[in-house]
Amino acid sequence: MVERILDAAARVLEEVGYHGASTNRIAAAAGVSPGSVYQYFTDKDEIVATIIGRLIEDFAEDIAPALRHAAIVDPASGVRTVLEAVLDVLERRAVLLRALVDRVSAADQAEALRPVRARISDFIYQTLAAQREMLAHDDLDRLTWTILELTQHLPVRYVLDRPPIARQDFIADLSRIVLDLAYPQTLVHPQT
Amino acid sequence: MVERILDAAARVLEEVGYHGASTNRIAAAAGVSPGSVYQYFTDKDEIVATIIGRLIEDFAEDIAPALRHAAIVDPASGVRTVLEAVLDVLERRAVLLRALVDRVSAADQAEALRPVRARISDFIYQTLAAQREMLAHDDLDRLTWTILELTQHLPVRYVLDRPPIARQDFIADLSRIVLDLAYPQTLVHPQT
Amino acid sequence: MVERILDAAARVLEEVGYHGASTNRIAAAAGVSPGSVYQYFTDKDEIVATIIGRLIEDFAEDIAPALRHAAIVDPASGVRTVLEAVLDVLERRAVLLRALVDRVSAADQAEALRPVRARISDFIYQTLAAQREMLAHDDLDRLTWTILELTQHLPVRYVLDRPPIARQDFIADLSRIVLDLAYPQTLVHPQT
Amino acid sequence: MVERILDAAARVLEEVGYHGASTNRIAAAAGVSPGSVYQYFTDKDEIVATIIGRLIEDFAEDIAPALRHAAIVDPASGVRTVLEAVLDVLERRAVLLRALVDRVSAADQAEALRPVRARISDFIYQTLAAQREMLAHDDLDRLTWTILELTQHLPVRYVLDRPPIARQDFIADLSRIVLDLAYPQTLVHPQT
DNA sequence: TATGAATGAGGATTCATTCAT
DNA sequence: CATGAATGAATCCTCATTCAT
Numbered sequence A, B, C, D: 001m002v003e004r005i006l007d008a009a010a011r012v013l014e015e016v017g018y019h020g021a022s023t024n025r026i027a028a029a030a031g032v033s034p035g036s037v038y039q040y041f042t043d044k045d046e047i048v049a050t051i052i053g054r055l056i057e058d059f060a061e062d063i064a065p066a067l068r069h070a071a072i073v074d075p076a077s078g079v080r081t082v083l084e085a086v087l088d089v090l091e092r093r094a095v096l097l098r099a100l101v102d103r104v105s106a107a108d109q110a111e112a113l114r115p116v117r118a119r120i121s122d123f124i125y126q127t128l129a130a131q132r133e134m135l136a137h138d139d140l141d142r143l144t145w146t147i148l149e150l151t152q153h154l155p156v157r158y159v160l161d162r163p164p165i166a167r168q169d170f171i172a173d174l175s176r177i178v179l180d181l182a183y184p185q186t187l188v189h190p191q192t
Numbered sequence E: 001t002a003t004g005a006a007t008g009a010g011g012a013t014t015c016a017t018t019c020a021t
Numbered sequence F: 001c002a003t004g005a006a007t008g009a010a011t012c013c014t015c016a017t018t019c020a021t
Helices: A002-018 A023-030 A034-040 A046-071 A073-092 A093-105 A106-130 A140-161 A167-182 B002-020 B023-029 B034-040 B044-070 B075-092 B094-103 B106-129 B140-161 B166-184 C001-018 C023-029 C034-040 C044-070 C077-090 C095-102 C108-129 C140-161 C167-183 D002-020 D022-032 D034-040 D045-068 D074-092 D094-103 D108-131 D140-161 D167-182
Strands: none
Touching: A002 A023, A002 A046, A002 A093, A002 B094, A023 A046, A046 A073, A046 A093, A046 A106, A046 D074, A073 A140, A093 B106, A093 C034, A106 A140, A106 A167, A106 B094, A140 A167, A140 B140, A140 B166, A140 C140, A167 B166, B002 B023, B002 B034, B002 B044, B002 B094, B002 B166, B002 C034, B002 C167, B023 B034, B023 B044, B034 D002, B044 B075, B044 B094, B044 B106, B044 D034, B075 B094, B075 B140, B075 B166, B094 B140, B106 D022, B106 D074, C001 C023, C001 C044, C023 C044, C044 C077, C044 C095, C044 C108, C077 C095, C077 C140, C095 C140, C095 D108, C108 C140, C108 D094, C140 C167, C140 D002, C140 D167, C167 D074, C167 D140, C167 D167, D002 D022, D002 D034, D002 D045, D002 D094, D022 D034, D022 D045, D045 D074, D045 D094, D045 D108, D074 D094, D074 D140, D074 D167, D094 D140, D108 D140
């Protein structure tokens, strides 16, 4: 039931955006009475929040293997692997992503995003900590924050705005940026 | 009167966000009747759009000198100057910025942002074109897009999220990223 | 509930006319919330249209027997029978009729009236066609239109304006006019 | 000034109907400030009433010669002359007539119509009285009312609905009806 | 007298939410 | 549990009218 409502809500959100997605419409799309929706969700916002939550969970799940892989290979391959995975998920869920990013307030997004951010943040921190002696500097919080923002915002914009940049070029640029930020000494600068 | 309405609307927007900012509430906050609002704005959305427009105009204006300065100094100083200016404006208007970024739909923001983005995009493109032979590669559109996203999103997040990073460090990181992206060969990697 | 709303709307319409009949007022008069009104009607106009529609349906229903009777008796009795029936209905619903005719725009009335007009128009046409050889002329469309206007407008004005004319005199005059128009040769001119 | 406002109002009424004719729009069309309108009219309704009044006055004026002529010729010619005149005026002012009849409440129309009705009513009464001995009966009020309704409503509907009837046929029918009503004995039944 | 900016009550309509069945 | 009819506060917006200049 929860599933049905959530699926319907996601569908409606994709179709008509946040504004057009009234609870009644969601209920109708789910083949459920408006009353039933409130048996499982206290609020319209809770529905949206849950959808965002799911989306982000999916995101986290789909990234996980790449993250695990990244932990055991060299930084360059690791970053590339993770970015590939990130773009994969985002592209797969681009429609819903657009509906959410475009029409749901940034505040609500941030709220929902917090847990995954924390998890990824931790991962980045750990990874960097394990190679402390190779880093540009040892302000790990600073490195972590910047890398997180870079690997989160730029891919979203890339997927949503579809700039005239080849995917491999985008990944190359972004991984170069990240690597350069963390391990500047070791950087080779291969050009495309 | 336009001013009064706009100021009140900005205030209300800061306080209660787009959703809570009803036209009547804005009118009341402006000490004006609801009807008067519609003598100067066709729409609630026009009010918000105008506020965003103003904010962005201010932004563009405040950045302009830095941009002009950047055009005549070396890349490293140029980027630094511009980033300083960007952070200055954003910090000065942080409260309204937060209200807008957090509560107005990304779609509306993008709409309003388009003209400035175009202008800055042009500036970046020109600057890069002038030094084509020093660049990492000559896909100027690609470089321009990435630099624009970097210098737009990261500073906004920095100002809004207040991560535990010193301003000068943030600027150092970001300008390094930008410079490294554009002129990798010439890069020296001074660490903080 | 539809009934309740419609009844209330008719009452309000009688009291304050189309202009004064706000949806909220109608809802209140029906002892119903404004929202409920919109569960059964898409529009304020739909309510009014439905009321007019009902009134007209009643009209058509109440006329039907007289029409059937008229088809099997001689023209003079037929016309008289129909006119009696017409006056009966109009007088029974005089209050609402007045409210509608007086306060609803002629355009909306015409809109609602179209179907019944078509039906009665057909009836008149058929009846005349069946006695083509007795008619004043064989431009049936012309005869039909004129008779329809005569038997529609004059009775309405009679009921609404209550001129100092006895009902039987009015019917006598009008049926004489109609008969004379259609079958001038056979006309006897009995005077009241 | 009054003239300017009235002309503009008539124009606006023709263009957008009663609903669309806001006082501000009328003022704008007159090239006058909304405030000025209220220097000459207490009310929006007074404007409309005045326009109707003017229209009706025009109507009365244009009919007057025909009425005078009718008084000195035989009934058949008289009726025909008057009906020709009536159709002439109505056709000349058909656009405004439609706007008014279609969109202004019947009550307001009746209100404005009362004086002319009285005048024409008087004329009919006098004319009939002068030939009392030739009439079908001597209930002059009854004859007057019926003739007035016939010569008022049918021509309006004819002009507004444009039924597929030649003008001369319409006039022939209507004058036959009127004559037959008043002087049945003398009636000749010329067929078209 | 003319202006027109300002008014503000009121209108139609929506939609998140409830609750009796 | 599920329903869905009913709710009613709230929304955006209009427009006839006023009044200080």
